[in-house]
Amino acid sequence: MNNRGKLMISLTILGLAILSACGGSQKSDEILIGEYSSLTGTTATFGLSTHRGLLLAVEDVNGSGGILGRPIKLLTEDTQSKPEEAATAVTKLITRDRVVAIIGEVSSSRSLAAAPICQQNRIPMVSPASTNPAVTEKGDFIFRVCYIDPFQGEVMARFAFNSLGLRKVALLKDIRNDYSIGLAQFFEIAFKRLGGEVMATQAYSEGDVDFKAQLTALKAADPQAIILPGYYTEAALIAKQARELNMNMPIIGGDGWDSSKLIEIGGKAMDNTFFSTAYTADDPDTMVQKFVARYRNSFGETPDAMAALGYDAGRILFDAIERCGNTQPECIRDALAKTENFRGVTGTITIGPDRNARKPAVIIAVNDNKMSLREIIQP
């Protein structure tokens, strides 16, 4: 190659470098908020719902002139329902996009992978729906707007023991999922305290499709109900296979079940099942109904709890930035910590000293391919 050729190539590379640098720059007045969520993979509806809820919250703020007179710009990364992708996504949002705060994720395993990175970089992170206690223990920059599993486990235990009158149950948990392990443990503690007995415990791994061996083993113990603190894809497949094995007892789950896919996959097998979650679209509260109507209007479906939590996570974060008066991450962190009696669609939210939200839970009953509100349990 001659010198002229080399020069041309060097110039081209230089040109590309300048172009890409320009492409990456932002309009100076936008406030950049990062979001990482599972838009694809085994828990795709979680990510999609929180993302849509968050979009509505952003629309709210930008429609009324933004925060501090500046519009919000949401940058979203897909985690593909994998913890390792969550870590990559958050690193990218912080170091390359330079966001001032981060929202995500639903799954505790993914939030646990991303939280240390946010903490290290001193960027506030608000999880919409990770209920495992360890998430916010990662540091003072990590918050959540949902209840935590010691409470959810207690709610499930109280419902099983008091409302359904169950005394002997079996547990089936996902051993590769921090949420499922934690919730199973807190349920067991609460259920035993009430005087119930966990007769058998079996486990599976997220992504499994064959659960007959575990179910057959549980069946031998003859429990009155199965407690299944997992995610909706596996929960529905497990219910289907349980019914095929003639196990028609109630199956009880947590907020990981809250997806329209639960009934789509499980169908009739989901009859006589119950799960606890953060919100119900049946709530007559005008604020909830306004949110439900807007969501239906924008996305053509009824918002599930993840959508409502995504909406609340966004609004609480924007409220904190507003109160703070600037976009310094430390200042946003302090304002988030002082959130008190914030009226969200998932109830009134106060962030405690442990950076967790205290709020009520609801029990949803599934029957005839429909979900309906069964009970509201206060903290």
Next chain:
Amino acid sequence: MSEFFQQVINGVSLGSIYALIALGYTMIYGVLGFINFAHGDVFMVGAFVGYYLGPLIMPLTGEATIPAGLAVMLAAMIVCSALGVTIEKIAYRPLRSRPKLTILITAIGVSLFLEYGGQLVFGPDPKLFPELIPSAAIIDSSDLVINTNSIIVITTALALMLILRFIVFGTRMGTAIRAVAFNHQTAGLMGINIDRVISLTFVLGSSLAAAAAILYASVYPSINPLMGIFPGLKAFIAAVLGGIGNLTGAAIGGMIIGLTETFVTGYISPAFRDAIAFGILILILLFRPSGILRRHETEKV
């Protein structure tokens, strides 16, 4: 005791699916002498053919009936045969005279291509497989439940294995396959069209994988582009366990792996399920590398 019988039924129905996939590995190994690592992904494509064609075929045959299952299975077998033959023509045939390792690495490449191409085409999220075959309890006591779908899985798998056995041992084409497996060059000198025999082997192996996929997805109705990896590996272990290149061995190996997995999950812990399957692979390679049933013919060098 009833729990034990239930686990046996669970294990046999899983095992017969593994056996069908294992037959494909073992046949292709027998004829070409390499492990076709893309076989598990052909299985995945079979499930997706069922997913897309099921709703089109079912209005003609009725939902969840045996004709619906058979029609979709036949369609999947045809598509996967075409896929198998194409893979062989494009990826493996040009390398046939090269060292076996070259083809092996190519097979891994084809496998990755199908997995991630599948994510691009079908989307990476799990899909719900339509109910093709009826699922009702035949025996339905409080202790033991036998479903039509486990019976259908076991009988279909058995029937396909018998058909394969007949093709390989009872027809001229089967004799040609065995001749090529024994020695390419000599078979060629005897006037056997080697390319045709190899294509036929891929047709048989891939269509068994497709049939297995329809059965598998009917029992475990959540499918995704990476679903072929684990059943593929398990079936590969089954083929090695039974004695790679040996048809009966592959069937027996599949059953052993299916039953072992089910018992380990049911009685010990699902955490050990995969570990035990791979443990079996290590043990068999250490102590009896030619498998439970050794090949009858003297090993070629």
